[in-house]
Amino acid sequence: MERNLMKGNEALAEAAIRAGCKCFFGYPITPQTELAAYMAKRMHKAGGVFLQAESEIAAINMVLGAASTGVRAMTSSSSPGISLKSEGVSYIAGSDLPAVIINVERGGPGLGGIQPSQADYWQATKALGHGDFQLLVYAPASVQEMVDYVVKAFDRADKYRMPAMILADGLLGQMMEPVTFPEINPDAYDKSGWAANGHKMQREHHIINSLYLKPDELENSILDRYKRYEIIKETETEAELYLTEDCDVLVCAFGATARVAKSAVNDARAQGIKAGLFRPKTLWPFPVKEINEAAKSAKKLLSVEMSMGQMIEDIKLAINCSKPVEFFGRTGGVIPTPAEVLGEIKRMGGAL
Structure with missing residues (x-):
């Protein structure tokens, strides 16, 4: 092609x-x-x-x-x-x-x-x-x-x-x-x-x-x-599950922000922190089955968004509020950096 x-x-x-x-x-x-x-x-x-x-x-x-x-x-x-x-x-x-x-x-x-x-x-x-x-x-x-x-x-x-x-x-x-x-x-x-x-x-x-x-x-x-x-x-639900089989911290992000989050997950893994990524490709319908599969081993979830946290409610509902969900985001047109997301992963991972 x-x-x-x-x-x-x-x-x-x-x-x-x-x-x-x-x-x-x-x-x-x-x-x-x-x-x-x-x-x-x-x-x-x-x-x-x-x-x-x-x-x-x-x-x-x-x-x-x-x-x-x-x-x-x-x-x-x-x-x-x-x-x-x-x-x-x-x-x-x-x-x-x-x-x-x-x-x-x-x-x-x-x-x-x-x-x-x-x-x-x-x-x-x-x-x-x-x-x-x-x-x-x-x-x-x-x-x-x-x-x-x-x-x-x-x-x-x-x-x-x-x-x-x-x-x-x-x-x-x-x-x-x-x-x-x-x-x-x-x-x-x-x-x-x-x-x-x-x-x-x-x-x-x-x-x-x-x-x-x-x-x-x-x-x-x-x-x-x-x-x-x-x-x-x-x-019709679709999602990407990346390094989720044994993750302690599951990062949830969609669209362009998921590219930033994936870099942060790779950096976390290189530093010995078991991080994974759940990326919904369909936002409606939200991939409920897929996020529950991704979160099986996770102790905490982190939603990373270019907003004030609009996806958090869907994440919590999808997992029936069974695990804590935290948020990191930038808004107003500011794009979060891999270093910022990595800092949040390390903070959450260090508390486990």
Whole structure:
């Protein structure tokens, strides 16, 4: 397979095109603007549509319209822009439509800054829009994984008829690494049973709708959706377990921060401290089985994040609060260093 040296944002865009994305609607915001710029250059050559909308709100509603016809549609933004898209994401979920949303996170709250952050974890996994719904959330840790998870996000969005998100950050979006692009079948799922793409007087109308005036009907639609969510929680979790077989201190980190944490774990091992790494690749659903496997021998867990500790609750719930969980993080766009994480591991290891 040919390898290409690409910036993360551009690799995301190229992977989406190769995955069969036919419609991209977005609005520029740092640090994901290169993704939209790449789409502007490539989409029409690939037989697709690129449109810079007048706002983030317009962009996500264009995704809703395109997805309702059965085509693969995508939008991308960074943290404040994702907040503006939240109402439209809820409409997409309520309409049972597949779509892919990219969030290349920056520091917040408010306008914050343009440096990397992971402080949108709660937004992505708990509250990206109003109502009872979830979306698939993937957390890549390399440019290659961003490619792979864009492909998977489109695939699983189609399979389960729900929105999927790639939760990256400014560090991953701006770094350059070699990538390969997998073979893809964008037509793996038959959409003829629901897509509103013209009936030609040969079938009944397909109605795409998230409005239910009768509460019983709305409740039934939500309950049906949550049956799918239970299947997803059983079958779609992914995580990396690194040096966890005999670890005393289990470091938990996702995305770019996991790269820092892995270096710290290796340094700890070199100094005789039994540290291991648990890296969730799916943030929703959270890898419950995998973290319990990783934590079997651990006496303490350490969550390392580029936030004020938004993943801690999920870790505690996943292990049923059976072991102490501590936190180390930097926020506001500051990236933790391997030395800082190693210092926390040594402090925790020395107390065992």
